[in-house]
Amino acid sequence: MAGFEREIVELLPRLRRLGRVLARAPADADDLVQITVERALSRRGQWRPGTRLDSWMFRIMKNAWIDETRARSRRGALFSPPEAGEGVGADGAAEMETRLAAVEVERAMANLPPDQRIAVALVLVEGFSYQEAAEVLEIPAGTLTSRLVRGRMALLAELGEAGP
Amino acid sequence: MTADERLIAYLDGELSAEDHAAFEAEMAADPVLAATVALHRSLEARIAETYAPVLAESVPPGLTALASAANDPGRRRSAWPQWAAMAACLALGVVGGRELWPERGLLAPEGPALVARGELDKALTLQLASDTGPVKVGLSFKASDGHYCRTFEAGAEHLAGLACRRDGRWEAQTTTAWSPQPAADYRTASSVVPPAVLAGVDALRQGETLDAAGERAARDRGWRP
Numbered sequence A: 001m002a003g004f005e006r007e008i009v010e011l012l013p014r015l016r017r018l019g020r021v022l023a024r025a026p027a028d029a030d031d032l033v034q035i036t037v038e039r040a041l042s043r044r045g046q047w048r049p050g051t052r053l054d055s056w057m058f059r060i061m062k063n064a065w066i067d068e069t070r071a072r073s074r075r076g077a078l079f080s081p082p083e084a085g086e087g088v089g090a091d092g093a094a095e096m097e098t099r100l101a102a103v104e105v106e107r108a109m110a111n112l113p114p115d116q117r118i119a120v121a122l123v124l125v126e127g128f129s130y131q132e133a134a135e136v137l138e139i140p141a142g143t144l145t146s147r148l149v150r151g152r153m154a155l156l157a158e159l160g161e162a163g164p
Numbered sequence B: 001m002t003a004d005e006r007l008i009a010y011l012d013g014e015l016s017a018e019d020h021a022a023f024e025a026e027m028a029a030d031p032v033l034a035a036t037v038a039l040h041r042s043l044e045a046r047i048a049e050t051y052a053p054v055l056a057e058s059v060p061p062g063l064t065a066l067a068s069a070a071n072d073p074g075r076r077r078s079a080w081p082q083w084a085a086m087a088a089c090l091a092l093g094v095v096g097g098r099e100l101w102p103e104r105g106l107l108a109p110e111g112p113a114l115v116a117r118g119e120l121d122k123a124l125t126l127q128l129a130s131d132t133g134p135v136k137v138g139l140s141f142k143a144s145d146g147h148y149c150r151t152f153e154a155g156a157e158h159l160a161g162l163a164c165r166r167d168g169r170w171e172a173q174t175t176t177a178w179s180p181q182p183a184a185d186y187r188t189a190s191s192v193v194p195p196a197v198l199a200g201v202d203a204l205r206q207g208e209t210l211d212a213a214g215e216r217a218a219r220d221r222g223w224r225p
Helices: A003-023 A026-042 A053-075 A096-111 A114-125 A130-137 A141-159 B003-011 B017-029 B031-051 B061-068 B073-079 B083-089 B118-126 B195-204 B212-220
Strands: B107-110 B113-116 B135-142 B148-154 B159-166 B169-177
Touching (some): A003 A026, A003 A053, A003 A114, A003 B031, A003 B061, A026 A053, A026 B061, A096 A114, A096 A141, A096 B031, A141 B003, A141 B031, B003 B017, B003 B031, B017 B031, B061 B107, B061 B113, B061 B169, B113 B118, B118 B148, B118 B169, B135 B195, B159 B195, B169 B195
Antiparallel strands (some): B113 B169, B135 B148
16 A cells, blocks of 8 residues: 555554543544544645654544534533443453553543643653644643643642552 | 743653753752652553553554555545545445455455455465465464454555455454564564454464464365364
């Protein structure tokens, strides 16, 4: 397959991971990835070769997530909370303890306001620099910093004491 | 910059070299600050560990097929003038029997199944694990429903997966993006199978994977259960 499509296929695991941070329930996360891929394919003319495809697709996912969240709240159908044990780490072989720790982190992430959650996801899960994350989110660096600080402080307040 | 902003910027490696060094000097003199940094570090690790397993999961075949669908722009334009609008209507993996990939593609949807085509179909049907070709076949085994299943890696397509023989065709169970590793890493047949595909093997197989003689015998019987 051609380079563009191949790069998208190679990005799918990371898109699914970011989707899981945003939408939490695996089925919703994969819906989000599907919408993201469809939009990327239909707008491929807007991607400038030589720039980062991951940043471009994360930006598409961010916008798709906002659109989808709004559409669902109008319909009264919010992203569903996952069934117990359905989220990440739900591998049958996974240790129960690891899974409980993962569920706690997922819950704490889900409790963050969406703006803070995605900022934390890009910097802590994806390892983006502040500048890269600000570009994905299309916000000034100062806004990114304040969302990140509030998000990280809230996570520490919720999870810090109950650490492993 | 507030104290919290400075702390977080330090944690994320966003301070200048000078400010970074100054912060570490403060930490050395302030056990409370050092403990706060340690708490944040352990939290960072927990968050990364929580989401890391998603990377090892097998990608649903429908997503891989969707991302690969536009691989021939000429064909796409002529066959699907309103691709983007149509794509939004398509459920994952259900594509109305249309062929998503061009003729030389490896997988095509048939009803709800993704079925091996071309080189992939040929390799799964005829090749042994010891054979080489554009598509490499790895492990072969019998699934709990009695059908034979085989893992494959297609280097040029950056695709690996697991397919089972049902009704005279190979149906993909799992596919994942995959890149060939340097040849030095190929020690055994199983060492080339990506973890996501191996997870599929473990979920389906009944008993051991086939040895070379068992594989040859199953092939010679046309993979009939």
